[in-house]
Amino acid sequence: MNIVEHMEYEWDRFRMDMMCTSRENIFSKASEIIDKRKIYEVISENLEEMSPKEATYICASDSIIDALYNCMMDKRADFVEDTILAHLHEYINR
Incomplete structure (x- = not known):
């Protein structure tokens, strides 16, 4: 699986998880969904600028979107x- 396929797989898996949850839960996770979509979009738009080490790390990660989201939340970082x-x-x- 290449890096583009991996990122698409991660995002699709997250979307499917959200589709299997209640409407109330989706509303309560609206901010998280928006932030994770932004992470997905930024990484996807910048894949060509990744070093081979970074691309390998992203592909080897089970969930780079979740990991990065949690890291940024811990540091109270802006999702720009x-x-x-x-x-x-x-x-x-x-």
């Missing part, structure tokens, strides 16, 4: 492109 990419590089290169 520059911050997402900075946290991604920091997370991968730790």
Whole structure:
């Protein structure tokens, strides 16, 4: 599986999880859904700029979107492109 397929798989898996939950739960997770979609979009748009090490790490990760979301929430970071990419590089290169 290449990096593009991996990111699509992760996002599809998350969407399917949300589709299997109640409407109330979806409403309570609206902010999380928006933030994770932003992470997915930023990573997907910047795949060509990833180093081979970063691409390998992303492909080997079971859930890079969830991991990055949790990392950013712990640091109370803003979910904007520059911050997402900075946290991604920091997370991968730790």
